[in-house]
Amino acid sequence: MGTTQLASVPEPKYQHLKTVIGEALDSDFAVGEILPNERELAARFGVARATLRQALEQLELEGRLQRRRGVGTTVAPPRVGVDVSTGRHAWPGVADEAWQPQGSAADAAPAAVARVLEIGTDEQVHVVRRLRISQGQPVAAELLYVPAGSVPGLSAIDAPAGPARARAVLRELQHLALDGQDRSVELGSARAEDAKELDRLPGAPVLVVTTRYLSAGRPAAVSVATYRADTCRLTFGDSVDLVMAS
Amino acid sequence: MGTTQLASVPEPKYQHLKTVIGEALDSDFAVGEILPNERELAARFGVARATLRQALEQLELEGRLQRRRGVGTTVAPPRVGVDVSTGRHAWPGVADEAWQPQGSAADAAPAAVARVLEIGTDEQVHVVRRLRISQGQPVAAELLYVPAGSVPGLSAIDAPAGPARARAVLRELQHLALDGQDRSVELGSARAEDAKELDRLPGAPVLVVTTRYLSAGRPAAVSVATYRADTCRLTFGDSVDLVMAS
DNA sequence: TAGTGGTCTAGACCACCGG
DNA sequence: CGGTGGTCTAGACCACTAC
Numbered sequence: 364m365g366t367t368q369l370a371s372v373p374e375p376k377y378q379h380l381k382t383v384i385g386e387a388l389d390s391d392f393a394v395g396e397i398l399p400n401e402r403e404l405a406a407r408f409g410v411a412r413a414t415l416r417q418a419l420e421q422l423e424l425e426g427r428l429q430r431r432r433g434v435g436t437t438v439a440p441p442r443v444g445v446d447v448s449t450g451r452h453a454w455p456g457v458a459d460e461a462w463q464p465q466g467s468a469a470d471a472a473p474a475a476v477a478r479v480l481e482i483g484t485d486e487q488v489h490v491v492r493r494l495r496i497s498q499g500q501p502v503a504a505e506l507l508y509v510p511a512g513s514v515p516g517l518s519a520i521d522a523p524a525g526p527a528r529a530r531a532v533l534r535e536l537q538h539l540a541l542d543g544q545d546r547s548v549e550l551g552s553a554r555a556e557d558a559k560e561l562d563r564l565p566g567a568p569v570l571v572v573t574t575r576y577l578s579a580g581r582p583a584a585v586s587v588a589t590y591r592a593d594t595c596r597l598t599f600g601d602s603v604d605l606v607m608a609s
Numbered sequence: 610m611g612t613t614q615l616a617s618v619p620e621p622k623y624q625h626l627k628t629v630i631g632e633a634l635d636s637d638f639a640v641g642e643i644l645p646n647e648r649e650l651a652a653r654f655g656v657a658r659a660t661l662r663q664a665l666e667q668l669e670l671e672g673r674l675q676r677r678r679g680v681g682t683t684v685a686p687p688r689v690g691v692d693v694s695t696g697r698h699a700w701p702g703v704a705d706e707a708w709q710p711q712g713s714a715a716d717a718a719p720a721a722v723a724r725v726l727e728i729g730t731d732e733q734v735h736v737v738r739r740l741r742i743s744q745g746q747p748v749a750a751e752l753l754y755v756p757a758g759s760v761p762g763l764s765a766i767d768a769p770a771g772p773a774r775a776r777a778v779l780r781e782l783q784h785l786a787l788d789g790q791d792r793s794v795e796l797g798s799a800r801a802e803d804a805k806e807l808d809r810l811p812g813a814p815v816l817v818v819t820t821r822y823l824s825a826g827r828p829a830a831v832s833v834a835t836y837r838a839d840t841c842r843l844t845f846g847d848s849v850d851l852v853m854a855s
Numbered sequence: 856t857a858g859t860g861g862t863c864t865a866g867a868c869c870a871c872c873g874g
Numbered sequence: 875c876g877g878t879g880g881t882c883t884a885g886a887c888c889a890c891t892a893c
Contacts, residue, residue, distance in 0.1 A: 646860080662861090665860095678859065678861060681858090
């Protein structure tokens with residue numbers, strides 16, 4: 364039969380779709396514009412909706428699309444550059460316009476946190492919850508863990524578990540000398556609680572920034588900040604205007 | 610009718626699965642151990658394979674699982690801490706044990722790169738390709754773009770487009786004074802070319818680290834490094850042993 | 856060749872948003 | 875309420891790996 368092999372390496376359909384749609388986004392659509400719905404698009408490309416969705420998922424992962432249930436799929440604006448360089452964080456500030464204290468409570472340290480803080484799992488930690496707002500949109504949810512033993516003044520705090528209490532804990536932190544800090548970034552998926560505040564579905568991809576604050580040679584606090592991976596670009600230098608298409 | 614609302618917020622099945630399997634990984638499996646295959650697992654949990662896969666996908670995204678076609682699904686080791694702090698990078702080194710030069714070629718600058726380098730789209734750039742190895746595994750693929758105008762000596766390089774040429778370009782770079790650099794991290798998906806070198810499928814999630822090197826107040830080079838998001842944790846401090854379960 | 860994960864289909868129903 | 879994206883099913887076939 365001698366069938367000539369036309370496509371020697373048949374690229375998956377969803378990957379080809381991704382390329383085609385991606386190019387269409389560049390040329391035929393404006394930021395914020397609504398795409399045809401998924402059933403319509405799938406029919407137009409002659410594929411099943413699941414296949415079409417696989418392509419859209421990746422484009423959303425890359426920050427090129429934004430999908431909202433009950434609304435539709437829109438063309439996403441370029442990712443927001445969010446400064447996470449040290450110095451700005453220094454100590455977590457009390458009066459930081461970008462970070463909005465949500466509340467605080469005392470609890471036993473989760474195992475993973477206890478390990479990083481080099482304390483026992485049963486030791487008490489103050490947990491401060493903050494939300495980072497950038498350009499009117501929530502971009503990150505943070506949990507700051509401060510061991511009760513880190514700062515003496517902490518035990519005297521008696522504000523109810525709200526923003527006021529959170530601010531009080533942050534204020535106490537300033538009394539400590541900050542030797543240094545180290546930081547790591549990794550990919551994660553949003554816990555239900557964080558997803559809600561970030562206006563995403565649970566499991567949405569997030570960049571987890573873990574910062575350990577050192578005082579007197581020992582970890583004095585740990586911050587776990589989860590940034591929306593779809594809309595954020597973490598920047599570490601002085602140029603927030605650095606833009607790259609992935 | 611007064612129907613009592615039993616499950617007010619019915620959690621999606623795949624999310625519950627993820628929790629159940631995740632807990633099983635902690636208690637019943639050792640690192641490297643092979644899980645039952647997907648059809649078996651789906652049957653065991655009484656769900657369709659697609660649903661089971663949705664749970665496995667997220668666990669893989671979080672670095673808890675590793676799936677390889679034709680082989681199976683294994684329990685992943687904790688993520689590797691990869692140091693990307695400034696200073697170690699300084700200039701991209703010629704003799705850096707972690708970074709392995711692959712090759713180099715001259716070409717017109719891609720649009721996105723030209724924008725960051727503040728040059729014209731038609732200007733020539735030297736593209737150096739490197740691979741970062743950590744603990745025997747490739748963890749990152751890098752493209753380093755150096756405008757032909759940045760370093761005079763570049764035009765004299767006549768080595769064939771291989772590792773030797775790459776080293777020559779890197780060597781020339783050392784002649785420039787390095788004023789500073791800025792960096793950003795964002796989520797992306799692996800291009801086919803990078804995926805191959807990272808031993809992943811195209812579209813796999815990666816952390817894209819873009820570094821701009823400044824010399825004489827102008828961008829002298831740009832590096833775009835794509836790190837495997839499933840196996841890597843990018844670290845910026847001096848403590849590589851910082852481990853957090855997401 | 857047997858068994859694995861990867862892709863794809865053609866449906867169905869659900870949760871959510873807006874008018 | 876109608877329309878959107880999100881979840882789920884029960885299949886099928888393909889690409890790859892290891893034996």
